[in-house]
Structure formats: C-alpha cells, structure tokens
Amino acid sequence: MIEIEQAQEEQSKPLPQPEHRYEGVGKVTGKAKYVAEFTGPFPRKNMVYAYMVQATIPSGDLVSMDTRVAERAPGVVAVITPFNAPKLPVGKPQPPAKRSLKVLQDTKIDYNGQPIAVVLAESLVQAMFAARLIGIKYAPQPAKLDFMGRLGEARPLKTTSRDPNTKNRGDANKALSEAQVKLEQTYVTPIQNHNPMEPHATIAWWEGEKLSVYDTTQYITGDKMSLARVLNIAQDDVHVMCPIVGGGFGSKGSMWSHVVLAAMAAKLVQRPVKLVLGREQMFGPVGARPTTVNTIKIAAGPDGKITGLKHDAVIHASMLEDFVEQSPGVSRMLYQSGSNETSLKVVEMNYGVPTFMRAPGESTGTAVLEIAMDEMAEKMKMDPVEFRLLNYAEKDLSEDLPWSSKHLRECYAQAGERFGWSKRNATPGQTTEGNEYIGHGMATAVYGAYRSAANAMVRFLPNGRVFIGIGSQDLGTGTYTILQQTAAQALGMDLSLIDVKMGDSTLPKAPVSGGSQSAASIGPAVQAACTQAMLKLADLAIGDPKSPVHGALPEDVAVEKGRVFLKKTSTQGEDFTALIARNGNRPVETTGSAEPSETSSSMSKHSWGAVFAEVGVDKDTHMVRVKRLVATYDIGTLLNHKTGLNQLMGGLVWSVGFALHEETHFDPNTGRTVNESLAEYHVPVNSDVGEVDVTVLNIPDMKFSPQGARGIGEIGITGGMAAIANAIYNATGKRVRDYPITPDKLLQA
Ligand code: MOS
Numbered sequence: 001m002i003e004i005e006q007a008q009e010e011q012s013k014p015l016p017q018p019e020h021r022y023e024g025v026g027k028v029t030g031k032a033k034y035v036a037e038f039t040g041p042f043p044r045k046n047m048v049y050a051y052m053v054q055a056t057i058p059s060g061d062l063v064s065m066d067t068r069v070a071e072r073a074p075g076v077v078a079v080i081t082p083f084n085a086p087k088l089p090v091g092k093p094q095p096p097a098k099r100s101l102k103v104l105q106d107t108k109i110d111y112n113g114q115p116i117a118v119v120l121a122e123s124l125v126q127a128m129f130a131a132r133l134i135g136i137k138y139a140p141q142p143a144k145l146d147f148m149g150r151l152g153e154a155r156p157l158k159t160t161s162r163d164p165n166t167k168n169r170g171d172a173n174k175a176l177s178e179a180q181v182k183l184e185q186t187y188v189t190p191i192q193n194h195n196p197m198e199p200h201a202t203i204a205w206w207e208g209e210k211l212s213v214y215d216t217t218q219y220i221t222g223d224k225m226s227l228a229r230v231l232n233i234a235q236d237d238v239h240v241m242c243p244i245v246g247g248g249f250g251s252k253g254s255m256w257s258h259v260v261l262a263a264m265a266a267k268l269v270q271r272p273v274k275l276v277l278g279r280e281q282m283f284g285p286v287g288a289r290p291t292t293v294n295t296i297k298i299a300a301g302p303d304g305k306i307t308g309l310k311h312d313a314v315i316h317a318s319m320l321e322d323f324v325e326q327s328p329g330v331s332r333m334l335y336q337s338g339s340n341e342t343s344l345k346v347v348e349m350n351y352g353v354p355t356f357m358r359a360p361g362e363s364t365g366t367a368v369l370e371i372a373m374d375e376m377a378e379k380m381k382m383d384p385v386e387f388r389l390l391n392y393a394e395k396d397l398s399e400d401l402p403w404s405s406k407h408l409r410e411c412y413a414q415a416g417e418r419f420g421w422s423k424r425n426a427t428p429g430q431t432t433e434g435n436e437y438i439g440h441g442m443a444t445a446v447y448g449a450y451r452s453a454a455n456a457m458v459r460f461l462p463n464g465r466v467f468i469g470i471g472s473q474d475l476g477t478g479t480y481t482i483l484q485q486t487a488a489q490a491l492g493m494d495l496s497l498i499d500v501k502m503g504d505s506t507l508p509k510a511p512v513s514g515g516s517q518s519a520a521s522i523g524p525a526v527q528a529a530c531t532q533a534m535l536k537l538a539d540l541a542i543g544d545p546k547s548p549v550h551g552a553l554p555e556d557v558a559v560e561k562g563r564v565f566l567k568k569t570s571t572q573g574e575d576f577t578a579l580i581a582r583n584g585n586r587p588v589e590t591t592g593s594a595e596p597s598e599t600s601s602s603m604s605k606h607s608w609g610a611v612f613a614e615v616g617v618d619k620d621t622h623m624v625r626v627k628r629l630v631a632t633y634d635i636g637t638l639l640n641h642k643t644g645l646n647q648l649m650g651g652l653v654w655s656v657g658f659a660l661h662e663e664t665h666f667d668p669n670t671g672r673t674v675n676e677s678l679a680e681y682h683v684p685v686n687s688d689v690g691e692v693d694v695t696v697l698n699i700p701d702m703k704f705s706p707q708g709a710r711g712i713g714e715i716g717i718t719g720g721m722a723a724i725a726n727a728i729y730n731a732t733g734k735r736v737r738d739y740p741i742t743p744d745k746l747l748q749a
Contacts, residue, residue: 016640045271046271047273049123051119051130052261052275053116057138058145064137067084070130075122081104081134082106082107082116090103102320103115112672114352116136147349155347157322167340169339171308174308178299180301183376184295185296185372188738189364191663193357193681200252202273202275204263213263216242217240218253221240223255242473247475248475251282253512253514261275262275284673289357292327293315294368296309296368312345315354322346325354358714365718370444370726401603402602405701415695426730428729436617438617442610445610445715449516449520449606449701455525455591456468456525456593458532459588461580465497466498471505472518483526486707491561492561508525515711520709536588540583541574563576564579576588599703607710607715615724624741628691629690633696633716635711635712637701637708638709639707647716659725736749
C-alpha cells in the first residue's frame with residue numbers, strides 16, 4: 001500500500017514558472033548595491049581605506065617591519081603590523097569550519113600571500129602606495145612547495161569526524177586479486193580558486209562596543225558568531241549586512257582574516273574602514289580547492305558487475321589546518337560494488353588554506369571515478385551507460401540506507417536520447433569533421449541533499465503588501481526569487497505584493513548558504529511562517545466584533561488572496577487591510593520555522609544527473625572545443641524554471657573549466673601564485689562553451705522536504721568534467737589522467 005502511494009507520488013510535475021529574478025532590475029540598473037559599494041549609513045566620520053599587505057615568502061618569521069616611511073606617506077592614517085596590533089583573545093573554532101585566521105597576532109609565516117599588515121589611508125591608492133614603503137625583514141625557513149614530490153609524507157587526518165577510512169565494506173583487495181577484469185589508475189586534480197565575480201569585501205565601523213559590518217558572505221549568522229568570538233564581544237553587539245553576493249562558491253562560506261582585520265582597524269582609528277581584496281589577493285587568503293591524487297582500483301566479474309572498488313586519495317593541506325576534500329566519497333555510494341574501501345591522507349604544504357569549493361568532494365570525486373568507470377567499461381567492452389546501469393546502486397551501500405528518492409535511470413535515458421548517444425562510435429579516433437576528431441562521452445552527476453533548521457518572519461502590512469524577512473543570503477542564485485514565489489503560493493497572493501528581505505543578521509536565523517542547502521532549508525521555513533501568519537490573521541478577525549467572520553470557529557475560516565473569509569460562504573469576509581485598519585494599523589506579524597523530519601536520518605539523500613558531452617579536438621594543435629553538453633537532472637522539485645536551470649548551466653560551464661583550463665600555478669621557489677588574475681587563471685568564456693542543453697525530471701522528493709526540492713547549487717559542476725574527458729578519449733584515443741587536459745598533454749600522450 002505504502003509502495004503504491006509512493007509510486008503515484010514520484011511523478012514528474014509540470015515545470016514551474018520562469019519568474020524573473022526578484023533583484024534583477026536592481027542589479028542591471030545599478031540600484032542594488034554590492035557590499036563594496038555602500039557609502040553609509042555610517043557614524044558621521046569619513047571612510048578610511050584599507051590595503052592588506054601580504055607575505056612574499058612561503059615559510060619563516062617576520063623579524064621586523066619598519067613602518068616609519070609608510071606612516072609619513074600622503075594620506076596614511078595608520079599602519080598595523082604584528083608588532084603593534086592589538087592583542088585579540090582569538091577563540092575557539094567556529095562553524096561551519098575550523099578556520100585558522102592570520103590576524104597579526106604572531107610573526108609566523110605559513111604561506112606566500114598570508115596577511116602580514118594593514119595600511120589605512122584616506123584613499124585606496126594612498127594605502128597601496130604606502131604599503132610598498134614598509135621595510136620588511138624576514139627569517140625564511142625551508143618551505144614545502146613540491147606536493148607531488150612529497151606524497152610519501154602523506155599522513156592520516158588530524159580530525160576524525162570526517163575521516164572516510166572507517167567506512168570500508170568487504171574485502172576489496174581479495175576481490176581485486178581474484179578479478180578477471182580490473183583497472184588500476186591514478187588521477188590528479190589541480191588546485192583551483194573560486195574566482196567569484198565579486199571580490200571579498202568588508203566595511204566595518206563601531207559605535208561604542210557595537211560593531212557593524214557590510215561583508216561579502218554566504219553566512220551572515222556565521223560571520224556574526226565568528227566576529228564575536230574572535231573579538232571577544234557579545235554576539236548581540238555584532239550586526240552583519242550583505243544584501244546581495246556576487247558569487248561565493250564556498251570561498252565566502254566561512255569568515256577569513258581580512259574581515260577581522262577590517263574590524264580591528266576600524267576600532268583602532270574609530271572610523272569606518274573599507275577593505276576590498278584585489279583579484280590577486282583572492283589566490284591564497286580566502287581558500288582554494290585542494291589538489292587531489294586519486295588511485296582507483298576497480299574489479300569486475302565476467303558479467304560486468306563490480307566486485308571490488310578501492311579509492312585512495314592524497315590531498316594537500318595547509319600548515320594551519322586540515323581541510324578535508326572528500327574526493328573518495330562518491331566512490332563509496334555511486335555504484336553497487338561487492339566490496340569497497342576508501343582512504344584519505346594529507347600532505348602539509350606551505351600554501352594558503354584549502355576550503356569548500358563548489359561541490360567539494362563530489363566535483364573532484366565524480367571527475368576521477370567517472371573517468372575510471374569509462375576506462376573500466378572499455379575493458380569490459382561494454383557501453384558506458386550500460387555498464388553504469390548494470391552497477392546501479394538500489395540503495396546507499398556505504399550507509400546501508402534507502403535513498404529518499406532516486407531517478408538516475410530516467411536521467412541517463414532522457415539525456416542520452418536528447419544527445420543521440422545511440423549514434424556514438426565506441427571506437428576512439430574514428431569520427432572526424434574537417435580538421436577535428438569528434439568524440440562523445442558521458443558521466444554521472446551526483447551531490448548530497450542537505451537541509452537545516454531555519455526561521456522566517458511574515459508581516460502583513462496596512463498597505464496590503466506582505467513582508468518576508470529571513471536571515472539568509474542570496475549568492476546570485478535566485479534565493480530572493482524562490483522565496484517570493486514560495487510566499488506567494490503559500491498565501492495565495494500575487495508575486496508583486498510580496499517583498500523579501502535577506503542579508504541582515506537581525507532577521508530570523510537561517511543556515512549557511514553552502515552545501516546547496518538554502519532553498520531546501522528556508523523554503524519550508526517561509527511556508528511555515530506564512531501558515532502561522534494566516535492563522536494569526538484569522539484569529540484576529542474572529543475576535544474582532546466588526547469583522548464579517550466574528551465569532552466563527554477557527555476551522556471554518558480561510559485566508560487566501562489576502563482575504564479572511566468563511567469557507568462555506570466565501571462572500572462573507574474582508575481584505576486583511578480592512579482588518580488591520582480597524583486594529584490600529586498595526587502590522588500582523590509572526591515567525592515560523594522548519595527543520596528536517598526525524599525520519600530523514602534513516603534515508604540517504606542525493607540529487608542525481610547524467611551528463612553527455614561532444615568535443616572536437618584539432619588534429620594539429622590538439623585544442624579541445626566542447627561542442628555540446630546535454631544533461632538531465634533529478635533534483636526533486638524545480639522551484640523556478642529560469643533561475644534553477646541557470647544554476648545547473650553555470651555548474652556545467654564550470655565543468656568545462658575543470659576539464660580544460662583551470663589550475664592554480666605556484667612558483668616552485670617562492671610558493672607565490674603565478675597566475676593570480678583572470679587573464680592567466682583561465683575560466684571558460686562564451687567561446688569556450690558550445691551548446692548547453694539542461695533538463696530536469698521535476699519529481700518531488702517529498703520524503704526530503706514539504707516542497708520536495710533538493711539543492712541545485714552544486715550538482716551542475718559534478719560529472720561534466722568526466723563527460724568531457726571521456727569524450728576527448730573517444731575523439732583521440734588518448735587518456736590524460738593529470739588535469740586539466742591542456743593541448744600539451746594531448747600532444748605528449
Ligand atoms: Mo558550497 S562549496 O558548499 O559554498
């Protein structure tokens with residue numbers, strides 16, 4: 001019975017409206033302000049501009065910093081160094097991640113680019129000029145800069161909470177030694193940087209002991225907690241504002257050193273301080289995706305069923321902390337396998353601190369596993385889709401849990417059909433067009449579905465409008481828009497009557513916009529708040545002698561389209577504006593909250609997808625063109641046709657960069673990033689991206705949330721990279737296992 005009900009429920013729904021972005025007009029007209037653009041309201045005094053000075057050696061100590069000349073330079077207000085900085089009671093780690101900040105509390109240098117001073121001046125140019133006048137004496141120490149040469153030093157993780165080494169199943173070594181067909185290969189992914197369009201920026205000012213900041217953040221509440229802890233002030237004395245974010249991708253998911261430096265500086269000079277990082281300053285001090293070396297072994301029986309899968313990864317860590325990039329994570333759950341073993345070790349390096357970067361774990365994990373699967377399918381002489389279907393995981397074997405909802409088969413079928421997969425020539429190097437080899441490849445996309453407790457506020461206003469307030473943030477993803485849609489739907493009101501405010505830490509608390517969890521967490525909170533608010537309106541009307549519904553039983557009263565009325569005689573009712581007007585014009589306001597159900601921990605929750613790629617590889621230059629990407633996703637309910645598909649498409653575009661372009665290069669002698677600009681750190685531009693065809697199944701996952709929507713921020717970057725790499729192999733017969741796949745590597749292969 002239950003199964004029948006579920007089968008009826010798990011159906012594709014009609015696609016939702018492609019509503020325009022709530023903040024779209026504000027953005028294109030320049031009316032909407034990004035953090036760095038705010039000029040007030042500040043307490044009277046003029047803004048001071050801060051420039052963050054960075055170390056130019058990768059390891060060692062600061063012996064002295066002569067700031068006398070810099071301090072006398074035009075416009076300079078102060079120069080703060082570890083030798084004169086106020087001592088902070090730097091506190092314990094804060095969610096969402098342990099962050100070891102470098103805020104001028106000691107003279108130790110752990111990476112080239114680490115903040116070592118802040119110059120404050122009347123203009124940014126004056127601050128930048130004066131920064132060059134500081135006389136810095138270093139005592140350098142030998143630095144660890146050659147990651148591949150140090151793989152032998154790999155050590156287990158210091159933190160055990162995210163240690164994957166404990167989840168082994170069966171005897172993978174035995175399966176490998178007994179297998180008739182097996183694969184053993186090593187795949188290397190590089191260090192990458194987030195490069196959101198909007199650089200990190202902070203404006204900080206104090207009024208007495210109260211600190212206010214505009215800050216570029218994916219987590220206003222986290223910022224507030226972290227600032228309070230680091231500065232040893234009360235959380236209630238910290239006010240964080242961030243109305244819009246120009247992309248974060250994880251780099252704005254936790255608070256970095258420059259935020260504290262801006263607050264410290266503002267306190268010291270008792271003026272508002274603006275600190276905006278230059279593009280080049282975003283390579284090091286605000287996180288990166290760590291490099292990963294993945295040894296993957298797959299064993300299969302003659303029938304094509306995987307009998308054993310091993311994935312051992314070594315990633316780089318900073319000297320400051322272990323950030324764990326779970327690249328072996330997907331290898332534990334994506335396919336059925338008779339046995340499964342994974343491990344993860346780190347090598348400490350004198351590089352900036354790695355952090356979450358869009359689909360941390362899954363992006364690297366699906367890249368390497370899905371290329372290994374392609375290699376294995378070829379060894380089995382099987383079609384790559386067929387090989388995956390044969391090893392389809394009917395449940396999460398790693399956690400021994402059922403899926404909340406999984407329609408990956410339909411994704412393979414739908415995307416494969418749209419792509420024309422059946423026409424592919426499986427033999428590499430056979431298809432040509434002009435001076436190009438043409439290749440076709442595919443891969444699976446997957447990302448975990450997360451949800452946290454969230455709160456929201458709804459306020460019915462005397463003017464007939466409804467205000468929704470929530471302490472979440474919109475990273476440019478469409479969060480404002482889907483909240484407006486969610487509220488409009490819950491209230492049965494027109495979109496144009498709903499105002500949404502986010503990005504202010506005085507609003508009800510919401511989780512970090514990370515792990516693709518915002519929509520899934522705050523949508524249900526807004527729904528709950530709307531329900532509460534409508535009940536409150538009904539109560540008010542029932543108790544009001546002048547209301548047409550006065551004295552009715554609560555269950556006989558309905559609220560819809562801004563009207564309170566009797567269910568039986570719907571003409572007997574009134575607009576909420578009339579009710580509010582009679583009650584002193586006081587807005588009717590309430591908060592609501594939502595959290596994952598108790599049963600959600602007994603299910604494994606993921607979004608799924610299939611990506612197909614067509615590439616053209618120039619026969620002479622070996623330049624790769626991604627001609628087509630066709631992807632279908634099972635992401636639960638699609639909340640907005642326009643912003644949702646836009647998110648998925650953005651991720652797919654990024655997978656082109658992952659496959660072909662992106663890599664952070666370090667000077668082997670100084671440890672400095674050498675391509676610290678968008679001219680030299682290559683991200684895909686329009687001419688790099690061919691046709692992109694994205695569809696979704698739109699099958700609600702009602703076990704996951706009342707809206708049935710899982711997150712979509714990150715799954716788009718998973719799978720695409722492997723699909724492109726597999727297509728390049730199909731085009732050329734050359735298998736590159738050290739990424740990105742640049743023309744030189746294809747020439748040598
Ligand atoms: Mo995302 S990398 O969890 O901000």
